[in-house]
């Protein structure tokens with residue numbers, strides 16, 4: 001009876017000892033497992049509980065690694081993007097110290113080591129620094145455009161407040177190219193309107209004179225009508241040239257390349273201009289080197305270049321003069337030349353005559369719209385070639401263009 005009364009206590013003790021033994025065993029295993037995880041060792045003590053814990057840790061590790069990999073890939077993508085971006089990106093902290101600047105920003109502001117410099121040191125422009133300060137004070141986005149005359153640059157700075165760090169993100173864009181294009185467009189429009197005004201004013205005056213009685217005058221009537229005809233022709237030619245130029249410049253013109261003998265090309269252009277040359281009382285000489293290889297060109301377009309050059313030679317050469325067309329082997333291609341014994345071009349204008357609307361002197365006899373050479377340059381360049389001019393003022397000019405051999 002007495003012995004039996006101790007039984008539950010003994011059982012309880014045995015269970016307690018068993019649990020204690022399990023508990024200490026488990027603690028030891030977990031401690032060793034934790035040590036192995038910390039030291040990243042392999043070969044862990046095996047027990048079902050530790051195995052389970054370990055599989056949970058492993059799955060956590062896999063998820064963590066996947067997230068880390070995705071984060072790293074994202075960071076790398078962002079870094080490449082910032083490296084390749086043509087706009088400058090600067091990150092500054094709350095004190096205005098530069099924390100990050102991409103290569104474009106370093107180039108725009110001409111600094112190699114901007115990190116830890118102040119924004120003011122990096123940007124060195126009063127207006128831009130003020131815009132950044134305004135952004136810091138108001139915590140509102142600020143946009144500022146400035147012209148840097150020493151560097152002939154237009155910059156636009158966008159300062160965006162960084163909500164978390166109290167600093168700012170600065171975006172610097174180089175608008176020089178855009179501004180230049182805007183200026184070219186403005187010039188172009190004013191040039192075109194100017195060119196249109198003169199013939200339109202003449203047409204209006206001529207039609208008014210006809211309306212006021214000249215129409216019934218057997219002598220003056222046809223004369224005025226003839227002048228109207230000439231003005232309309234000039235307008236039509238100008239519109240055609242403008243259209244050609246805009247098509248060529250915007251790359252809309254599809255060149256139809258074909259293999260062509262240079263001799264055939266130059267004789268074909270000469271044939272087209274023969275009547276005009278004779279009418280202007282000029283002598284034409286055509287010289288073609290033997291054995292020239294065929295060239296790969298758009299026949300129609302290249303003939304147009306030759307016609308433009310011959311047309312100029314006719315316009316700017318006095319009667320009795322001479323025009324010489326030549327074709328010979330040049331450096332890496334076939335070189336065409338159109339020489340005249342005309343009035344020539346002043347040396348300061350030589351580099352500008354290929355600009356659209358440029359004329360040496362618009363009051364010169366024969367001056368047109370000033371588009372012919374610009375169109376010719378575009379056509380030659382579309383063939384991978386180049387065009388240039390030489391002149392001895394008062395004695396004549398020579399225009400050359402080189403069409404490279406096909407690669």
Ligand SMILES: Nc1ncnc2c1ncn2[C@@H]1O[C@H](COP(=O)(O)OP(=O)(O)OP(=O)(O)O)[C@@H](O)[C@H]1O
Nearest residue numbers: 312313316344353359360367368369370371372373
């Ligand atoms: N052979 C040349 N001799 C002298 N000046 C020339 C000659 N060719 C061109 N020029 C000068 O270059 C300018 C530009 O020539 P371009 O052919 O572009 O225009 P244009 O002949 O005046 O007009 P367009 O060709 O549009 O009818 C001419 O206005 C002229 O001043």
Ligand SMILES: [Mg+2]
Nearest residue numbers: 312368372373
């Ligand atoms: Mg011309």
